Amino acid sequence: MKQAMKLITTFILLCVASAASANPFPDGNAKAGQKLFEKYDCNRCHNSIMGGDGNKIFTRFDRKRNSPDGLIEQIGMCSGNVNAHFTPQETQNLAAYLNIFYKFK
Ligand code: HEC
Numbered sequence: 001m002k003q004a005m006k007l008i009t010t011f012i013l014l015c016v017a018s019a020a021s022a023n024p025f026p027d028g029n030a031k032a033g034q035k036l037f038e039k040y041d042c043n044r045c046h047n048s049i050m051g052g053d054g055n056k057i058f059t060r061f062d063r064k065r066n067s068p069d070g071l072i073e074q075i076g077m078c079s080g081n082v083n084a085h086f087t088p089q090e091t092q093n094l095a096a097y098l099n100i101f102y103k104f105k
Pocket residue numbers: 037040041042043044045046049057058062063064065066071074075078079081082084094098
C-alpha cells in the first residue's frame with residue numbers, strides 16, 4: 001500500500017512538472033505581446049490574406065509555422081513588414097501572445 005502511494009505521488013509530481021514546462025515561451029508576456037501586435041497593426045496584411053479575420057492565418061490547416069522556433073523566425077521576418085526591430089524580449093512577448101493560437105507545448 002505504501003508503495004502504491006509512492007507511485008501515485010511520483011506520477012502526480014511528474015504531471016505537474018511536465019505541465020510547468022509546457023510553455024515554450026516562458027519569458028514572454030502575452031499581454032505585452034498583444035499590445036505590440038495591435039500597436040504595429042500586425043493583422044493588417046493577414047486580414048486581407050484571410051479575407052477578414054487575420055487571426056485565422058495562425059490556425060489555418062496549412063499554416064506555415066509548426067514549431068516554436070518557426071514562429072520566432074516568422075516574427076523576425078514579419079517585423080520587417082512593419083519596419084520594427086523587436087528586441088529578444090519583445091519577440092518572446094509576441095510569441096507568447098501568438099501561442100494563444102498556435103498552442104505549442
Ligand atoms: C506587409 C504585410 C504583413 C504584415 C504587416 C505582417 N505580416 Fe505576418 N505575414 C504576412 C505574410 C504574407 C505571411 C505569409 C502568408 C503565407 O505564406 O501564406 C505572414 C505570416 C505570418 C505568420 C505565420 C502564419 C502561419 O502560416 O503560421 C506569423 C506568425 C506572422 N505573420 C506574424 C506577424 C506579426 C507578429 C506581425 C507584426 C509584427 C506581422 N505578421 C505583420 C504579411 C504580413
